[in-house]
Amino acid sequence: MTAINDVAVQQNRQQFYLFLARLYEHEVSPALLRQLRQLTYPTACGEVTLQAGYDQIHTFLTANSHVDAIDDLAVDYAKVFLAAGEPKGKAAFPYESVYTSKQKLIMQEAWEQVQAEYAAAGLALVTEQTDIKEDHIAVELKFMAHLVRTEASLAQQQIFLHRHLLNWVPQFCQDIARYSRTTFYPGVAKLTLGFLQMEAKLLVTADAPAPKPPSYALSYAAMDQIISQWQEHYHVYAPKLMASRNPDQPELVRFGEINSVKEIVTDRQSDFSAKEIYYPIMQTLFYFNQNGCQESQLTDDKDIILFLHPCDINALKRTDNIFLKNGGNEDIYYKRLRDKLKIVLLECEQSLPNCFCVSMHTNVSHNYSLAVRLGTDGVQVQVQDPSLAAAFSGMQPSQFTPKFVTANKQKAVLPEINNTAELKLAGHLDYWHKFDNNCIGCGGCNTVCPTCTCFDTTDVRYNETSPDGERRRVWSSCMLDSFTRTAGGRCVRKTPGANMRFKVLHKVYDYRQRFGGSENMCVGCGRCIARCPQDISVLDTINEFHDALEKAKSEVQ
Amino acid sequence: MENIMLPQAHKILKVLRETQAEYTFRVAYDRPTAYNQFFQLSIPKIGEAPISISGRGVGYLEFTIRKTGRLTNGIFGLGPNDTLFMRGPYGNSFPVADFEGKDLVVICGGTGMAPLKTILNHFYDHPAIARSVHLITGFKDVNAVLFSDELAKFAQKFHTIYCLDNMEAPGFHQGFVTQYIKEIPFADFADYNVAIVGPPVMMGLAAQECLANGAQEDKIWVSFERRMSCGVGKCGHCKINGTYVCLDGPVFNYTKAKNLFD
Structure with missing residues (x-):
């Protein structure tokens, strides 16, 4: 376990918060760029997202000349964080309020909350930059640095980290990746997310005297x-x-x-x-x-x-x-x-x-x-x-705190899909044909699944002559043969095997790809296993899929 | 909070009969749209489906619709002054700004011409902004020909090849669009784009044929059609791998499209 009380660790954490804050506060200056170029970038820091961030930033810096980089980064900063030249909303606005308020506005509830927390710590924001508000990411990161420097309790650090950074920064980082036109800011986003996730782990594992709820x-x-x-x-x-x-x-x-x-x-x-x-x-x-x-x-x-x-x-x-x-x-x-x-x-x-x-x-x-x-x-x-x-x-x-199960009788070994070629391989395995003669396409698995959300809409008329009626939506199921059917009868997926492949890939890969992070859609509740009239187990399917994919990968090499 | 599932009533201004099974509906509409974005069109008590814009003018949009299911049967029963319910616009459009200043190749099959018509008209109205426009479009037979007036108009300014699957006719060659792609002088283009819309098989073969004739993958754009119940990334019907056609498409660069599998 990292010695969180170690002075060097404390200093590194504080410096890293300040470093990230600087990157968001304003665009990269020539001096900062020179510094960034002189840094030695870790090649195996042990944290996947953080490492990806380092790699991306390093790649950008080596691929672009100083002059080009300064210009490109200034343009990208303005585009991504200030929405310069972009239609409304197409930006990663660096304010907690924007991500936590219903109307996606600045200076909402979150802004008031962080002000209160700063005030409680005896701080108030002083800046000449009009675009910097209390809930700007740079200010929140600096406040974390302040908490580390002043040796605030680990519980206090943990609370601020979860309440005011991890609650919105993951989505903010996704938006950066979406709207940036360089690889630099998406790299910074990964660096930020990787670091904050590491912090969350560090603060949890530290035996902090957390304020215990009653x-x-x-x-x-x-x-x-x-x-x-x-x-x-x-x-x-x-x-x-x-x-x-x-x-x-x-x-x-x-x-x-x-x-x-x-x-x-x-x-x-x-x-x-x-x-x-x-x-x-x-x-x-x-x-x-x-x-x-x-x-x-x-x-x-x-x-x-x-x-x-x-x-x-x-x-x-x-x-x-x-x-x-x-x-x-x-x-x-x-x-x-x-x-x-x-x-x-x-x-x-x-x-x-x-x-x-x-x-x-x-x-x-x-x-x-x-x-x-x-x-x-x-x-x-x-x-x-x-x-x-x-x-x-x-x-x-x-003294009650809930306990969680730490082991199940069965394990799922998830398929490892690392690139487009492997995804294609995964999607075209002969393995999926197994379900053509097995799955009856009843959709029971989707019905009992807590994460299946697909629906159809259907219009109801109360009677033939009345102008009154309603549009309803009803749960749908990707295992039904009609799921992709368009008017005229064309279906893009035609077999139970294709439907099963679609469902399983969504549950253990597609969703994670789309929303970033490490969460898969499937939560392992096992309801679909009990429900299936054909005794198809999604757990066995995941494991067999993993094995079939590994075999196919080794055959390609 | 805005309810994105709630459609608005729009007045039908005009109905143009294109073929026996395809009509163009002109609908009052005055908010901004991008070229070939789509709307969820609906008739209360029948249902809803995604339809691309086929024409735009001041105060109106046009949708060219093929009579093929319950909803479209219902829409064919409507006339001027009737009401069509709509919500949208949804999805992206072809990157027309990036097409400007270059050579443009447009390849379409059947009703696939509908979503490309707004783009063709843009280049027809501003001939100086493209170096050249090549249009290859195919229909099943003479009775299936859409937009005859516009085809004649485009032939005046663009390099056009019109064809019919299994018959010859004045102004039309016989054969599939894929047979005529070799006529496109890809080697002479400094920079260019290819836009393809049609039935899925036709789009795949046309893209292959373009590549075989020297086109680069990243210059080719295709547009997908999928069943959708929402158009806004919730209903799940149009998802392909991690991609939602309604949100991330319907237009995809070929470098992305070739990796999507249903």
Whole structure:
């Protein structure tokens, strides 16, 4: 473990924050460029993103003359960060507010929050640059440097890092890569992201006296009392036994409203995921009448408290990316329900038979309002969200922090696809034909998946003569043979094998490529394995795909 | 917050009959668009589909639509003063600014000419901005010929080859567009671009033929057509690998397009 208290380490961290801050503060000056050229760039720093950043910057500096580089970088800086000559929005605006406010504006809530934090540290921003605000990335990085220099508690550093840098910088860095026309600023973006991710790890592993959120020990009766209090303002959903639509079939575990935590089923994975709560199977988008279209409204005022295992909390991040980030636009139908959610982390007593969350790095989540352990002698609760704290005042304090599973019975070995040639190889493996005679294209796997978001729209007319009707959207499935069918009957994917390849590549490669970072779409919940009427296991498929790809790679060489 | 799924009503100004199965609908519209971007067109209670702009003028847009499914059947039932619902514009367009000052080759098959027509008209109206324009366009037979007036107009200023799959006719050679690509003097071009739109097989073969005749991969542009339910990167139908046709396309440089597989 890195000795975080080592003086040299502290100085390096501080210097690196200041170095990054300088790169964002204004364009590269001739003096800075000369310095950058004189630096020795690490060739194997051990952190993938950071190293990619070093490599890209180094490549840029060696490929361009001093004069060319100065001009190109000035133009690129103005384009990327100031949107010079660009239509509105096509830039990586370096302010936290822009990334965290609904209207993507500067000087919003985040700006006020960081000002307050600076003030608490006895600091105020003084600058002659009018474009530098308190939540400008350079200022936030400098504040981190300040925290390191003044030896602020590691918990304090960690909190600022997560609340005000890691919450928006990953997306900001993606935007830099998208809008930059040089390789330099995308290199700087990678450097930034790699460094901040390393910092997050460093601060977690340091045995920091983190401010612990309060925890309580309750009886089941007391917990149920609190649930009934919540029900005034919330629907409380959790995995519970529900009758199957077919009365001959055994009960299913689905997400439904509970009145008691005793109803929660924890000894088996729910058959359906929780997505039906915040992304219903069928939704009315708008109504048609003689005057045009009228957006559907939510009629229920209550917010939602949702009990989720860590894999499903991580799944929410995936659906957020599709509905709130992909294409740079937000889907209001998803957002209006998503905004109602408060998450209760349901601690996993054990890893269940089909789980492979550890392989997918989804066994842990800290994104919750409350964490709950349903023990034999009562309920343990940790409260992270002040808005739900009141109900627990006066309860018996405890030392509870949730535990996470650290091993599953089964492992997924993910395919390694490093370039376009390998992707092509992966997409054209004979392996996929295996599913042509096996998969029946029912789409059950997509239905139970917490990260599948695809939909169709369909129009409904109330009767033949009425001008009234509505447009609905309904879950769709990439495993159906109609998924790519256009008017006239043409389909681009024609076989179950092709559909399976499309689905699996999305779950373990395409999504990660599109949104950057290391997260795959699949969260390893194992629901599709249990659901498949043909006993096709996505886990086996991932592993066999990996092996088939490695074999194909070795044959190419 | 803006609801991107909500379409707006637009008045149909005119319906031009191109062939028995293809009509052009002129619709009132006065906001900016780029050449061949697409809109989600819909009729309440029937449905919605992506259609490219085929013509632009002051206060209107045109969409050339082939009658081929439930929605397009419905649209064919509409006439002047009726209402068409639209949302958009979505997607990118051919990089027309980069086409200027160079030689331009346009290759289209059937209704593939619709999205390229705005670009052809741009170069027709401003002949000085391109060094030359070569247009090869093919249709199934005489009854399938689209935009006859414009074809005649383009022939005056561009190097044109018009062809029909399986018959000869005045002004038209017999054969597929791919047979005539060898007529394009790629070797004489200092810098050039090739835009190809048509059925998927035709686009693939035409690109191959261009390469065989000395064109460079990065000079070739193609436009994809996919099923879409949203047009804004949510519904998942048009995704190919990590690419969303509605967001990142529909126009792709061949260097990217050749690596996409469905």
